[in-house]
Amino acid sequence: MNDQHVDYLDGWRGLAILFLLIGHFFPVPGINFGRVGVDFFFVLSGFLMCRLLFIKEVPIATFYQRRISRIFPAFFSFVNVVLIYFLLTGKLIDWTETGVASLFLNNYFPGKVGHAVMPFGHIWSLSVEEHTYIFLTLVAVVVRKQYLTARLALAIAVAVSIALGLSYWMSFPAQKLEFELWAHSEISAYGILFSGLLLLCLQKVKIPILPALVYPVLIVFGWTCYWWSMPIPLRGFVGVGLFAVVLNILSTAPPLVKRCLSWWPLKKLGLWSFSIYLWQQVFYLAHHREGLPATIALVLAIVCGIASYYMIENPARHWLNQRWANPAPLHGWNKVVSNDVK
Template identity: 75%
Template sequence: MADQHVDYLDGWRGLAIIFLLIGHFFPIPGINFGRVGVDFFFVLSGFLMCRLLFIKNVPIKTFYQRRISRIFPAHFAFLALVLLYFFLTGKNINWSETLMASLFINNYFPGEVGHAIMPFGHIWSLSVEEHTYILLTLIAVAVRQKYIDVRYAIGSVSLLSVVLGVLYWQHFPPGQLEYELWAHSEISAFGILFSGLLLLCLQRVRIPTLPVFVYPALILLGLACYWRSVPLPVRGFIGVGLFAFTLNALSTAPAIVKKILSWTLLKQIGLWSFSIYLWQQVFYLAHHRDGLATWLAVCLAIFCGIASYYLIENPMRHFLNKRWTKSE
């Protein structure tokens, strides 16, 4: 059962990694573009996963096989190669940080925030996604057994994320809130869940084609919510919500909007984005901790990401999917 490939979604993924690289290597005062990039990834992930589970009704086993083939080979190869580098160069290895990243729970156990030894801090976002995939598959099982309504279920957990986010914001100091608690799955999963909820609701109510200028305007309005003086819940829920709405509105967008997002280079960057995301953290830390030149750090991050895509991520995904298809 093959997924329908949509070019402009690859372009959206390309924008996500570009925003993240800007945030890490060319920071713009006032807005954390690194987080913007992650939230772009989250809303796309929710859109795609809910389409698979609740519209295409992909079998749960197949869903997990695809997620494993897509994420695990590149992820664990990245961890192994970093450990090998640390071992060969005599650097201290923090096994606790490594274990937390391996188990996809370092968004709850990140090590000493701001002073982590291993370049695995960015795995927090993969942890959020993995946890949310499990939640969505549990909902899918209940929906397929007709125990619950899918919109009610996803809407309820989305609302719970908002309630918990507001409670955390009221009761915890800003530093702990943004750099620890806001990485927890019960909060950051909102982008994944809300985007999926919009997709499901819009199966009944179609968004009309909006004027061309509305689409960039929505993204700019979302970016404005990320300004440093804006309360964190505004960024985390309204800003992310605007990104989710924009993504879901693309299916009925004017042709020129889809054409821009389907630009060949942007699409290609989107295809490489997961592997680039994995490897950029190594050179982001080398840039900020060790003074590696900015452009050299960026080039090395992109080069290693592309190499990972062609040598590990893409061939292993095809190999595993082909093997699992034959065994069925």
């Protein structure tokens, strides 16, 4: 999807899944590193998707094809394997949970919070991503018709997200806010939108080269916003905002910072991160509900994620992308249809 591969962005993705795995299998008291990992994913997603849509101006159809090829094969394979396992073992299947997760709606319909039957609770973050992709493509259509600028559109969206988040915070109890409302796309999309807005605002700004220590310090400051007693908006807007700032100034970071993020194990984790993210939930629940030791659960999550990447995610993505780029002729019928497609 990119004209050139940037190793340190793979490393950022690797940090995201690493933080999430720490939060799920070896939690640090006081800080929800699982949520830190998700927000690391969100700011990276905003950076990459807004670069594609508003700087490179990738065709909307191509954008959706690439998103579908990346997400759908691994995701729906995961859902189907889980369902088959539940059927074979006689476990109770909650079809409502399965349905809303499959439709990327479970961030609005989470079921019984904290008592989910299916291992699909983590799909809330994919739901936020999918909803935001649709919103960003609508913005791109409007921007390409020159009705308004991308920066103005994203600035308005960021302001609305903050306003809604603050209104929810003042109107609802912390429990409902933390486990239900803050998963809604209009709130959690802030990280994606703000990171994309920063990208566009910094396009014509000469980003200074800062001392290497500044980057980890800003991330640690972001972590402090996730401390359990901090107000949720501080975490959701300030903490995420600091992560977005760090990501957006990495292009001028000292070589030491880029080398650390380009460390081979981090890059590999980043490469496998989506499939690992899908599968870790199964073993996260097995650890917390059934007493599977954390180390074994973590190893199984990573192994299944790597297997999913090499057996499903990567080959399916390449096959679909090649097929869409060079559609195979379907005898004479394809000659008629292909003109309409183009």
